[in-house]
Amino acid sequence: MIEEAIIQIEEANTELRNYLDKIDVDPERMAYVEERFSKIMSLARKHHVMPEELYQHHQDLLAQIEALDCSDEKMAEMEQEVASHFDAYVRASEKLNKSRGRYAKELNKLISQSMHELSMEKAKFAIDVAFQSDHPSPTGMDSVVFLVSTNPGQPMQPIAKVASGGELSRISLAIQVITAQKVDTPSLIFDEVDVGISGPTAAVVGKMLRKLGESTQVLCVTHLPQVAGHGHQQLFVTKTTKANKTETSMLTLNEQERISELARLLGGSQITDSTLANAKELLIAA
Template sequence: MLCQLSINNFAIVRFLELDFRAGMTSITGETGAGKSIAIDALGLCLGNRADAGCVRPGAEKVEVSARFSLLDVPLAKRWLEDNDLELDDECILRRTIGSDGRSRAYINGNPVPLAQLKALGPLLVGIHGQHAHHALLKTEQQLILLDSYANHRLLLDAVSAAYQRFRTNEQQLLELQRSQQERISRKQLLSYQVEELNEFGLAEQEFAELEQEHKKLANGSALMEACQNAIYLLSDGEESNVDSLLNKAISVAAEVETVDPQLASVSNMLNDALIQVQESCSELQRYLDKLELDPEVFIQIEERLSKAMLLSRKHHVQPSTLYQHHQQLLQELASLDSDESRLQEMEQQLSASRDNYLAQAQKLSQSRQRYGKELEKLVTESIRELNMPKAKFVIAVEFNEQLMTLHGSDNVEFRVSTNPGQPLENMAKVASGGELSRIGLGIQVITARKVATPTLIFDEVDVGISGPTAAVVGRMLRSLGESTQVLCVTHLPQVAGNGHQHMYVAKQSKGGMTETSMVPLDHEQRIQELARLLGGDIITDNTLANARELLNA
């Protein structure tokens, strides 16, 4: 629950430090005194938007901090633990807004983005404003309220996840369908190109080999003549050749080696040279023996080279990369074939994801119908207590499988009949301003009982209510305060008198500056304030007696 609120330089507040207790706290004050100022300041700690305009004139910044006890608030404690922001059984939220409009947020002393305040806030405080009943006229708000009452978080998460899967599958299928004609045209072209390349059947290194073989055959005569000439010079020359010259040199070296053994290495090198020459001659002869200058083979190679170059020009690639291009086209064709089968798979997946969504939405709808019956009974009883004895309230939940949203497939509508014989109709068509206030208040109190929020704030939700009805409202809020901390800003003495404690808001002007204060009232001060609410500025013995009676009741 909220234990302490500290406010510095916020609007017309210079400094306030407020301590709060369990139960129902009534907050009253004169018109224009700023009864909602503390709630507005608390809203900053909960992540509400703010700008430099909220800084008190002459001050550098607004600073607001709120301290909460987390005893029996497991959801908030778990959230803090998950975000590494825990601090025993307390939580301190702090917010500053500079005169330049810059805002900073802190949780337990740790700087955090504003989004984290907004995420944590609803786990600590629920605020019901004076215009909340007008929001109830909107069907989307009625749906949110019903889901909040029924605690449909897990069911809503399941529906939301199923909806997102369905939409993802739907988008993927649409993309495949949009490109289907393009794929068909591309597949026809690829099939022709691949068939042509398959028929040619160029191997991976074949083009380089063809080029080399073509070059060899084109220069076959020159190769043969060069090899024969080399053999002649090495060994077949009649007058002189390398072989015979080396043999003579070896003989000379052998003779001089006998004279000086240091020349033995020369003999070895000459013998090695002779071996190399003889092996070279043998290799050249073998090459000549295998060298075939078949004109038909040359023509075949030339034709295949020409075909390869023609295809490479046709496909706008280099001849050396024609094989790789062929493989790429094969892969693309296979991919297009798989896209066709994927199209069928996606159609099946879309159908399955739609069925799954509708199954999850149906579960949610059934739960909404069950809790809708429960809530409509409680609201009917509540508004009958609020001086609408013949009223009837119904929550219509209609499942529509064509309506697929993140929040399910239901049309939810709050319908009411305020007088006997009057048909049930949409609440906006039937209820008057005062009736709408009572219905809205009844709904807010009932749903507040069900939602596990440790602190509930009712900011002038009793507008349009008076007399005996106001007394019932006061008793409702007090009863709610028995299990939940309730802060109630009100102008009705019947409501204020039901508070377990009472705070008074006043405004003073001094030296051209206005300042708001907020103080707790003791028993006698409460009687004076209730008497003021009952009789206005003139307080008589009768109004004081009525005030005592209200407080004692």
């Protein structure tokens, strides 16, 4: 049986050699086939399909192109539809403009009053709502600018041009307090909100911040005990220098530590029984 198998293998080998001898390999044809194969694989990768799916994918793309090839009649119909939607958009924008103007007047009065409570007695606040038909946007066709005059005789100007850092913080606080019931803001940060104020005004700022903190998270950097005392929590910021390297750290104060820190803010480096008592009163009053 082994000899018979060997004979069959030799015969098969002879037939294969004869077949190979008859094959005429064309180098140009081989190069063309290899290039074609490479393009097919590249297109398949580009369109994220299997090589055998390329033909059907090509037909699908042709169908999409044909669907996009609009006639003049279809184009006119689409243009008319766009014009109709734009007219509806303009009407809605005009309605929105009137609504904004109406509520802007109410906010002007409320925010101005709130600013007066924050030691900006002569300040005026206004929201300028101007309809701009050539500036459509997803929020309407209005230009809305917050204007302020911080001193008598000064014209109303955009807030960013006339307000200092501390004034900006207080104006922002006034706006946030008034709008807190309508606008949901996860976190608010106030820096230098107590610049240029003291005493009763500082207490008002503290109360406003605490009230605001009932509906959102408020972070406030302050050096005034009247403001710090109204916080639900108090953090103490320290700065240390070691080996020519400066590090800033924050420490959460417990009740006793808060009293000591408030007393330090009230009386300076020398803490007395009187300043400690005043510090306790600040926490109780909050």
